[in-house]
Amino acid sequence: MTTTTQLPAILGGEQAVTLDQTEAIRWPLIDSQDEQAVLDVLRSGNLSLHPIVEELENKYKERTQRQFALTHNNGTSAILAGLHAIGVQPFDEVIVPSATWWSSVMPVLHCGGVPVFAELEPECLGLDPEDVERKITEKTKAIVVVHLFGMPSKMDELTSIAKKHNLKILEDASHAHGAMYKGKPIGSFGDVSVFSMQGNKLCPSGEGGILLCDDQEVWESAVRLGHYERLLNLESNNKYFAATGFGFKFRMAPMAAALAVSQVARMDERNTKRNENCIYLSNKLEALGIETFLAPKDVTRVYFEFLVRYDESITGLPINDLAKALQAEGAHVAAPRYPLLHQQPVFTHNVWSKIARLPATEDNPIHLYDPTDLPNTTLGNGSLLKLPAFPSANSDLLDQYSNAFEKVLAHSNDIPRTDKAESSA
Ligand SMILES: Cc1ncc(COP(=O)(O)O)c(C=O)c1O
Structure with missing residues (x-):
């Protein structure tokens, strides 16, 4: 006979997740050290220009083994500066993923570039190297590689494709702050690399971003675009642009930099705790048939977010009904995947070419985006469930999450199905 502890809560059983989760999933973690760091800058009176910004840049240069760093007011502006600095020009094609935050892609338009979406591969959720190669044309200039949710993309393959076709990354x-790929830090692989x-x-500053590279000209291009205040100190002719820059003001607020410096000092320790927790639960969920994106050999992933893949064809229980049943257990589980960019109105309704100011010409007809493109990405994206990344959880809570999955999956035939019309209303 099924007892109420074995019966899913959605069917009238007891909840599996009963522990208070507030502290276990709280993020960011702000303590007196952070408060002091910000107060020190505040009290210095140097609210706009302060050496703490350079300190943050030095820390990231060291961590990623790069020659140059340039902090930004956010990651989006650092990406725009990076694309500008590697020379993306009108009509250049840039290969990008569709399942990512829009900032990985939309800045391409502001360089006059044409985003060309490629599939994700299913193991690491990075760009699929084979599809990337298929999408290369004589107009391709660059590839935007995103280490989605903290899992490094297949950099060996992507780097060798970029080399072979003379493309920038x-x-x-x-x-993926703190992740490693085959002994090299993430953030060291791009012609330009960016962290938000x-x-x-994983290193929160409030708002902020950083651009890293090894080429002085690339760095100076980014400086010219958004950091007029640094131009006078350059030795090159770029110093003559100091009175105007190239039209943007992208510098980071020192109070934000102070928070980031304080946070990065604890980041490895905190990443380790997330990893221990997510790997512990992953091993339990794998035994229940859930795919958890454990890092391949030679790769250390981080858990900016903890997503798992559920194949509803195995149990017959639709993913949204699984999520509802898990929520009834008290688990924070949801399906908020990224809306696929190639299906968004800005692309499907040709708004993008107006943003990019690209007129259709005989040589460059308007690139059309088809929302039914990228079947693998669409299918893969729809099978993801998001769990907390458990920054401070202990194993009791993780065991309760695992019990929630076990209980619901054992009763998958009995879990109520949402009416399709209701779920799409
Ligand atoms: C993958 C990715 N790239 C870029 C950004 C942009 O960073 P920001 O929000 O700092 O502008 C974000 C998110 O915030 C992101 O998730």
Whole structure:
């Protein structure tokens, strides 16, 4: 006989997740050290220009083994500066993923570039190297690689494709602070690499971002675009642009930089705790048939977000009904995947070419976007469930999450199905 502890809560059983989760999933973690760091800048009176910004740049240069760093007011502006600095020009094609935050892609338009979407591969959720190669044309200039949710993309393959076709890589490492790929830090793979430090990120500054590279000209191009205040100190002719820059003001607020410096000092320790927790639960969920994106050998992923893949064809229980049943257990589980960019009105209704100011010409007819493109990405994206990344959880809570899955999956035939019309209303 099924007892109420074995029966899913959605069917009248007891909840599996009963522990208070507030502290276990709280992020960001702000303590007196952070408060002091910000107060020190505040009290210095140097609210706009302060050496703490350079300190943050030095820390990231060291961590990623790069020659140059340039902090930004957010990751989006760092990506725009990066694309500009690697020379993306009108009509250049840039290969990008569709399942990502829009900032990985939309800045391409402001360089006059044409985003060309490629499939994700299913193991690491990075760009699929084979599809990337298929999408290369004589107009391709660059690839935007995103390490989605903190899992490094297949950099060996992507780097060798870029070399073979003479393409630049912009590495969007916003989700992957502290990750490693075959002994090299994430953030060291792009001609330009960028981290966002927005408030949810693994090194949160509130709002902020950083651009990294090894080429002085690339760095100076980014300086010219958004950091007029640094131009006078350059030795090159770029110093003559100091009175105007190239039209943007992208510098990072020192109070935000102070928070990031304080946070990065604890980041490895905090990443380790997330990893221990997510890997512990992953091993339990794998035993239940849930795919959890454990890192391949030689790769250390981080858990900016903890997403798992559920194949509803195995149990017959639709993913949204699974999520509802898990929520009834008290688990924070949802299906908020990224809306696929190639299906958004800005692309399907040709708004993008107006943003990019690209007139249709005989040589360059308007690139049309088809929302039914990228079947693998669409299918894969629809099978993801998001769990908390458990920054401070202990194993009791993780065991309760695992019990919630076990209980619901054991009763998958009995879990109520949402009426399709209701779910799409
Ligand atoms: C993958 C990715 N790239 C870029 C960004 C942009 O960063 P920001 O929000 O700091 O502008 C974000 C998110 O915030 C992101 O998730």
